[in-house]
Amino acid sequence: MSLRWRASGELLCAAKHDALEDDTYIDDKLHYQLAVELKVVIPQADERESGVWHWINEGEQ
Structure with a gap:
């Protein structure tokens, strides 16, 4: 699965x-x-629905 790293910092x-x-x-x-x-x-x-990933130092917010 590929990801998109947004300029805002989001990882999707x-x-x-x-x-x-x-x-x-x-x-x-x-x-x-x-x-x-x-x-x-x-x-x-809830990644299956949201498609959101995090860098490990961010954790889930």
Whole structure:
């Protein structure tokens, strides 16, 4: 699953959120590295519905 990193800092599922002009696209391979190997991004509890992810130091807000 790829992610969109918004200029505002939001980290979102690319399949569930349309692209905005200033988004940085995180492809499947890099997302895997960030989530599984490095464990620095985590899904929000309702990610299946919201598509929201967080950097580990942010936590769920």
